[in-house]
Amino acid sequence: MLKEFREFAVKGNMIDMAVGIIIGAAFGAVVQSLVENLFMPLISAVIGAPDFGSMFWVLRNPKGEVYASVKAARDAGAVVLAVGFVLNTIITFLGVALATFFLVKAINQLRRQAPPAPAAPPAPSDEEKLLAEIRDLLKRVSALSADRPC
Numbered sequence: 001m002l003k004e005f006r007e008f009a010v011k012g013n014m015i016d017m018a019v020g021i022i023i024g025a026a027f028g029a030v031v032q033s034l035v036e037n038l039f040m041p042l043i044s045a046v047i048g049a050p051d052f053g054s055m056f057w058v059l060r061n062p063k064g065e066v067y068a069s070v071k072a073a074r075d076a077g078a079v080v081l082a083v084g085f086v087l088n089t090i091i092t093f094l095g096v097a098l099a100t101f102f103l104v105k106a107i108n109q110l111r112r113q114a115p116p117a118p119a120a121p122p123a124p125s126d127e128e129k130l131l132a133e134i135r136d137l138l139k140r141v142s143a144l145s146a147d148r149p150c
Contacts, residue, residue, distance in 0.1 A: 027103070028096065035095040043091065052091075055084030 008014065040052070056070045060079040067073035073080045124132070 027099075031096045031099045032092065034099065035092045039091060039095055040088070052084035052087045053082075055082075055087065057081040057083065 044052070054069065056073065057080070058067065058073055058078050059081055061073075062077055065076060065078075067076065067078065067080075070080050070082045070085070
């Protein structure tokens with residue numbers, strides 16, 4: 001059983017998959033940083049809100065207090081609709097999708113196009129077949145006349 005596991009674990013596909021997962025996690029971290037540190041501040045500057053995380057609606061407020069954050073409202077027992085977190089997640093998803101699109105596009109451009117396989121030669125035409133038969137007959141006649149003395 002240990003031998004089977006070792007063969008399974010060191011298969012080329014497993015190693016490729018592990019490398020892909022590791023690179024994917026690192027790529028996710030880079031995109032997350034781009035979204036949080038580049039896209040979100042630009043979007044916030046345009047919209048005027050400093051942070052989407054602070055956008056929420058209190059649906060039920062048993063204490064009747066005003067809350068500064070979603071965490072404070074939830075800790076106090078209020079039912080909160082955290083719209084800002086949903087917007088952050090959607091923007092992060094769009095950032096990941098956009099970055100992935102550009103990455104795949106760049107990789108596809110870097111890949112060398114395999115040269116097309118050489119086409120099979122066309123079948124000989126009827127005229128070529130006839131000429132080949134004539135050539136073969138002339139060779140036979142020539143060989144027969146060489147065997148007979150004049």
